[in-house]
Amino acid sequence: MLSPAMAAGNIDVLPTMQSKTNVQDRVWVGTFQIVWNDFMDKIAFTQIKFPAGTPVIVNELNKQSFTVDQLNEKCYYRYVGKIKKNTKKVITRAIKKKFKETSDLLAQLDLTPAKNKFIVYAMLKKDFEFVNPFDKLGQSAFRDTEAEYFGIDGQSDKTLDEGVKVLFYNNPSDFAVMLDTNGKDEVYLYKTATTKTFNYIYSDMLKKQQAYEGSTEFNDVDELKVPNLKFFEEKSFDEITGKRIKGTNLVIDQAMETIRFEMDNTGVKLKSEAAMIAMMTALAPPSEPRQFYFDDTFVVFLKEKGKSKPYFALRVYDIKNFQ
Secondary structure, three states: OOOOOOEOOOOEEEOOOOOOOOOOOEEEEOHHHHHHHHHHHHHHOOOOOOOOOOOHHHHHHHOOOOOHHHOOHHHEEEEEEEOOOOHHHHHHHHHHHHHOOOOOOHHHOOOOOOOOEEEEEEEEEEEEEEOOOOEEEEEEEEOOEEEEEEEEOOOOOHHHHHHEEEEEEEEOOEEEEEEEEOOOEEEEEEEOOOOOOHHHHHHHHHHHHHHOOOOOEOOOOOEEEEEOEEEEEEEEOHHHOOOEOOOOOEEEEEEEEEEEEEEOOOEEEEEEEEEEEEEEOOOOOOOOOOEEEOOOOEEEEEEEOOOOOOOEEEEEOOHHHOO
16 A cells, blocks of 8 residues: 555545535545534434524534444444543544554544533544555546556456446446445445536435446456545634634534545555544534446545445546546
């Protein structure tokens, strides 16, 4: 697998699958929603509203459209409680024990113990391999930029075909495939230039799959090209911090998320953390060749097998942000 990337800074981290943005390259993972759910259910005990007006992001998060039910409990860790002297040590030891991981986020949080100061934290960790490693295809163009690719071409071992399922192929600019893995995860790749929300794109992909009447087998004459992807991003959701929650004396002090993602010919590595710090204050107020070349804008979804919703979504527009 590729080594960890440095922060690119040009990829927008979205809080929900429904979130809108004008940024072309965007990513969502369910970690912040997990933290928000725990904050609502175990700290605030109410839907989050602000006295002076509630941002769209908060209304979206309040719907709890993604929950830990969509994940195997082996791939996430959660912590909810008052901040004490040993809180950082407790979380650090827990993620080390469960995932053999260190934190990208804890050092940026104000974990100074104080009366009625709370933390809600989560880490989501995935590390899985494709059924068989795909071939390294070298460099070729991703629109106007050279990029490293993996996949299947005319020289590839045809056993690799077994790891690819065609969802649909309408034309060279409108198709989707699923890459199978050795575990419980599935990788969906949908070539589309739409800028609509991730939940719309995912629903649209499933509708096209259902309507498709062509071959869903990856045939001997078919080819697959997928660019290597690697990035690290962090996001502070400043629009929801420093505000008192309506009907309570809780103020959100920090709300952050980090995402570290890698995909190459062998598989996928994903590590994401999210946290919220809150203070309790005095009450204020088929036969022909098909070219599955992901060499232009496309979207990646990750989903556990047997689950109805993805836990990760990524839109790739400018490949320079990912390699």
